Amino acid sequence: MRFHLIDRIEEWEPEKFIVAHKLTSRAEDYWPAEKPVMPPGLVLETVCQAATWLLMLGSDFRKRAALLSVDAAVYTADVVPGDVLDVEASITSITGEAAVIDGTVLVGGATVLTASGIMCALLDAGTLEDPEETRRMARELCGTEEG
Known part of the structure; x- marks a missing residue:
């Protein structure tokens, strides 16, 4: 990833x-x-x-997800x-090959972005990045020894 746009994972539930x-x-x-304003595409990227x-x-x-399309x-x-x-994201549907996600980004309780129908292909994560490095980063983001 060129930009790491997630600093902390507070909570998650599989699927x-x-x-x-x-x-x-x-x-x-x-x-x-x-004009120091975060490009809207990068705000959407935080949801992704x-x-x-x-x-x-x-x-x-x-x-691992690979973006295919965004409905809105x-x-x-x-x-x-x-x-x-x-950032809040929820899976609306998932199969072995793809997932559809909806998401919202808020700042100070006010919504700055809503996105729906984010379609992602599900790829073998091991072919994209070092699995151990990904696990280490997950532990840091979740603030745990487990990831």
Whole structure:
């Protein structure tokens, strides 16, 4: 991943939902110089990354999501440096080959993005990244020794 947009996983339930957070910082290199507003595509990417973690955790790191399509995404407010993104994603359907996710991003309790019908292919995670490195990162994000 070029940008790691999830800092903490608060709660998750396999094949159901995940709650995660991202603290934005001006030091990150995705802020446009002229107006420091997080690009809407990266706000959507926070939902996609949270969903990927949900799918990896729920499959014991055997599966990873690859984005195929998004039915709808509505961006309702700007995200600026220092904002904490509260990310919620839920699986609406899942098979062995694909999953569909809906998600929301909030800042200070106000919705900044809603997305529905995020379709992902489920790929063999071991062919994409080092499984042990992924497990280590999951332990850090979940704040546990287990991941």
